[in-house]
Amino acid sequence: SSFQLDSISFEVDCQQIVTSINHIHFDLTKFGSIIGKCKNLLLFLSNYKVCFVRRKTxxxxxxxxxxxxxxxxxxxxxxxxxxxxxxxxxxxx
Structure with a gap:
């Protein structure tokens, strides 16, 4: 199913995840594998951003x-x- 959303903002309270998703680098760990799968899913979205927010907010x-x-x-x-x-x-x- 297609959601047809114009823009999606993912707010994440873990800086390591935000950095890993937003930058191209290869990580052969289990964490890197999960990030890779997330990046593949994000390819289905035409306009998105992944940004860091403090846990408190x-x-x-x-x-x-x-x-x-x-x-x-x-x-x-x-x-x-x-x-x-x-x-x-x-x-x-």
């Missing part, structure tokens, strides 16, 4: 990580819960 990701850690098994989120939606809307304004 990345409240939506922090909330999501708390929720995800509360599940013992893998879970498919087919909807956005109200608390996450509210957090996203607050950050947009």
């Amino acid at each position: 990345n409240s939506v990701a922090h909330l999501l990580s708390k929720i995800i850690n509360s599940y013992a098994d893998l879970y498919n989120f087919n909807y956005i819960s109200h608390c996450i939606f509210q957090k996203i809307m607050n950050e947009l304004h």
Whole structure:
């Protein structure tokens, strides 16, 4: 499926990930393999940026990580819960 999004901004609170995605270098470690797979997925997007944000300001990701850690098994989120939606809307304004 195609989302037809004009521009996507990925805000990441790990500087090493941002640097690895934004620069061309070869890393033969498991980390490098994961970054390579991420880069391949990003090729499907026409306009995106990956930028660093301090963990303190990345409240939506922090909330999501708390929720995800509360599940013992893998879970498919087919909807956005109200608390996450509210957090996203607050950050947009």
